[in-house]
């Protein structure tokens with residue numbers, strides 16, 4: 001039964017008020033079999049769960065016992081999203097009272113947990129009620145501050161609390177692996193994100209979706225479309241073509257390299273998701289998607305409304321509620337981003353001239369998520385690809401340009417390797433990778449040197465947990481400090497130096513681990529398969545062990561390789577003679593981190609490059 005139809009807003013409100021005494025309201029109808037025997041340690045929910053009302057109770061069907069509490073709470077949170085603003089009219093009037101009430105609630109909540117009385121992880125001492133609000137870094141490069149806090153308190157797992165809401169920051173790979181990967185059954189949800197999900201209307205987006213049936217459905221669809229076999233069969237030709245256009249653009253207007261990178265990333269994604277060839281300038285769909293991203297990045301008022309979610313009910317006309325008006329514009333843009341390219345493909349299908357792409361494939365396959373309209377399923381699954389895949393690729397490539405400008409010797413060594421394998425007759429291709437270990441090491445180092453997503457995407461715990469004898473409550477927001485892990489001196493000596501050699505075998509030394517183990521995030525956030533459809537356990541095991549958190553990682557890795565190898569082959573990148581060497585480059589905050597704009601001189605590397613590029617483009 002679809003969630004929003006089965007429970008009325010009144011039910012939801014009452015439930016939400018009792019959320020933390022929620023167990024009373026929850027009835028386990030049926031235990032879904034666990035995969036405990038297969039995994040040996042812990043299982044996971046096999047079929048998700050359903051919620052519906054029976055009289056005045058909510059019934060949760062399905063789930064493992066260790067997941068159930070979290071799942072039920074998550075359902076209640078999801079249900080809470082169904083509340084319309086009108087039903088809470090009058091709240092603005094009582095806002096001051098609500099704030100006080102909330103503070104009292106936060107205080108109560110902070111006392112209620114921790115039944116065994118275990119200690120929390122170390123961290124700065126919280127102030128009464130507001131907790132560690134003053135310790136939460138802002139103003140840029142927050143990942144560095146979190147790392148410093150960890151060092152100051154001698155811990156790789158830092159505990160903080162803001163208005164009673166627990167938060168954990170993980171600064172080491174080991175702890176992230178032990179918690180987010182191995183205990184994925186507990187650490188696999190997302191925190192409630194009031195501004196972006198509830199006000200700006202991103203709740204359709206898999207990246208930010210809390211754990212649950214819909215999440216699993218979308219995750220499976222996206223993951224299947226970006227498996228390695230799909231990438232090499234269907235996505236490589238698009239990458240080749242768009243890299244050819246990128247090289248040509250770099251030849252003609254090298255000073256616009258940042259724009260060309262963005263265009264290429266957008267063009268690859270628009271082609272594979274919608275079969276749409278983006279216009280060289282001012283493409284309508286790219287413009288909308290970029291608008292959505294910019295709105296999501298700026299996010300004014302986010303922290304206030306995140307801390308006091310009740311503020312989301314303030315009417316837009318109230319002074320100080322500018323964030324509501326802002327969210328409304330962002331909401332409309334997000335609707336356009338999902339609808340417009342999708343409608344374009346449907347029109348082309350009707351006219352018989354659609355280009356095969358993710359949307360046509362999903363429609364042909366009649367993909368389903370129970371309780372979700374098929375148009376919504378396909379729109380949402382496709383729109384997530386642009387929001388997750390475009391900027392991340394651009395960020396990694398921009399960092400690569402900066403590194404090449406700063407380390408000319410590394411660039412020359414990679415070019416010598418390319419020349420020895422390819423001569424001067426042809427551009428690199430995917431099949432050349434095995435013979436290009438140094439170029440491959442540059443791809444790895446570009447992902448490590450400056451993390452694309454330095455604090456990853458926040459996770460949230462679905463049940464209480466105990467780790468190293470310390471307590472992590474249910475509902476904790478968990479930040480994986482990927483930047484700190486990729487800059488761990490004991491794993492990557494001299495971490496601020498761009499050094500591809502660290503991945504190559506050397507006498508008496510183990511190569512450094514592939515940064516992909518952290519750069520693409522953590523966690524077993526998905527059964528890539530519905531086990532009911534796979535009777536051969538071997539297949540299941542193989543697929544699950546391959547699974548990593550970012551479903552686009554194979555795609556990203558291949559697109560970075562072909563772009564980096566082709567640029568190195570065709571061009572030399574240097575620091576402009578008249579530009580200041582130390583431009584004080586800083587990296588932006590947010591889910592994806594980009595450096596400030598900087599200058600590069602980009603010139604063809606040898607005579608004949610122009611002809612090669614023209615031939616490749618033709």
Ligand code: HEM
Pocket residue numbers: 206207208219222226384385388389390392393396452453456457458480519520521522523525549550551552553555556
């Ligand atoms: C250099 C490129 C990329 C990097 C560094 C990157 C990194 C990440 C990270 C850190 C996460 C969060 C994982 C976590 O929850 O711990 C993530 C999630 C995700 N990425 Fe990527 N990503 C990249 C490219 C892509 C591409 C090209 C796609 C296109 C399909 C993609 C799709 C996604 C999706 C859909 C999620 C959300 C997964 C979920 O919540 O279950 N990513 N990525």
